Amino acid sequence: MKTYYAKPSEVEREWFVIDATDQVLGRVAAKAAMILKGKHKPTYTPHIDTGDFVIIVNADKIKVTGTKAANKEYYRHSGHPGGLKKETFTEAMEKHPERVIEHAVKGMLPKNTLGRKQGLKLKVYVGPDHPHQAQKPREIKIEEL
Incomplete structure (x- = not known):
């Protein structure tokens, strides 16, 4: 019995x-990261990008549980002294809701060149429309517990 390793040309x-309408941020991000990595396929190979493309629509309607809307903070630094900026989840959702989901998903991907390559296959849109109808995407339901 030999172990099967997927080849990049076979993927x-x-x-x-x-x-993402009325879905919890972490659950959507976990599902998207699993599909981007390819862990839902029987041909999953850890060192090869076997994942699929993920389109997340209605990013502005995502929610978080508990008091995270007021307490969860996002930080960024300009590189200059005193250049630390921070904003709460609510502020970030008002300005750029697609970045909140991208941040959550990319935190669940590997921190190397493979993870960056997988992150490029994530497409997030604020409204219900997306320009990828030609690819005939399949709808995925997030199972409620």
């Missing part, structure tokens, strides 16, 4: 759509 990619 077939699909497109999936996740509707």
